[in-house]
Amino acid sequence: MSGIVDRISSAMRRVPTWGVYILYLLPVPWLLYLAQTDGLGREPIKALEHELGEIALQLLIVGLCITPLRQYLGLNLIKFRRTFGVLAFTYVAMHLLVWVVLDMSLLWGQMWADIWKRPYITIGMAGFLALLPLAITSNNWSVRKMGAAAWRKLHKLTYVAVLLGGIHYLWLVKGIQLEPIVYMIVILGLLGLRYKRLLK
Template identity: 60%
Template sequence: MTAIVDPINRFARKVPVWLVYLLYALPIPVQFYLAATGAMGVEPINALEREIGQITLQLLIIGLAITPLRRFAGLNLLKFRRAIGVMAFVYVVVHLGIWVVLDMSLRWEQMWGDIWKRPYITIGMVAFLAMIPLAVTSNNYSVRKLGAATWRNLHKLVYPIAVLGAVHFIMVQKVWEAEPLIYLAVILTLIGLRYIPKQKTSGATVKG
């Protein structure tokens, strides 16, 4: 394992964090271009909304995977976690913006009604609102101001956020599909891995 992980860790140390922002910013205009040029089928707005939403979930999953990968595999990608979280928020804002502007055409009264009447929209909105304090505090100043322990506890909100996001994805389909269920299973697994007790090495000595 070490022979595989060590080169990856060395390579990761050389990769600048800004590259994560760039790589995940590029798909946004590409997806809009595909939707505008008819490459997303007969319902491009719905397809665009779904694609951006899925990338949001994928980013949340990647962020959740970083700690278990470090703990169980020795793969250290912690330097990228903040960028991944910030980009997840960017994608959820774009996802919401597509719904507000393109799907609902700024019909605020109808949107407000749908938030209360349609559970999948309610769940999605709760997840979005919960992401706001995480995005606002994703900086060194907030860590110093809140204190490391409080900051870490606040950012544990990502666990229910990811679960809500997956449930939202499942409910949007209106029929049972395997893909959204797999997303939820992966998220629950990654969260569960955090609660596996750490193995303690024995410090006992053998008496002669």
């Protein structure tokens, strides 16, 4: 088992991060094409929002998996952690942009009212704000400027952001649906592993 994990880790070290960026951004033009050709159903804007937001949540969860994979399986994907974080923020930003421009048509007064009155939008906006400083400081210059300890402490906001993202998805859907519940269970499980490690 360890031999297989070592080979996978070795192979992944040879994968360039720009390749991961390209791979994970490929769905964007495809989703835009589907939205313009009735490929996303009767409400293409809502569907586009949903797809972008779900990919963002998946990327946050993948980023959260990297440390446990190294600790429990010995699989080293650390070089991609920042990549997944930046990609997650990119998808969250696109998710927000679709809501602001296409869904709400830049009606700022109505948007602010919805942010304050609709809990799932409030939570979603809080998640975006939690990711914003992480995206800004996801570079080597920020690590040097802040110091490694302070930078790591700031980037623990990732845990807050992914939890808020899970709650946002859970509250967004109507009724009880399995998919957002599964996402939330996975998120809580991964956060629980980190809490368990802190207690040791």
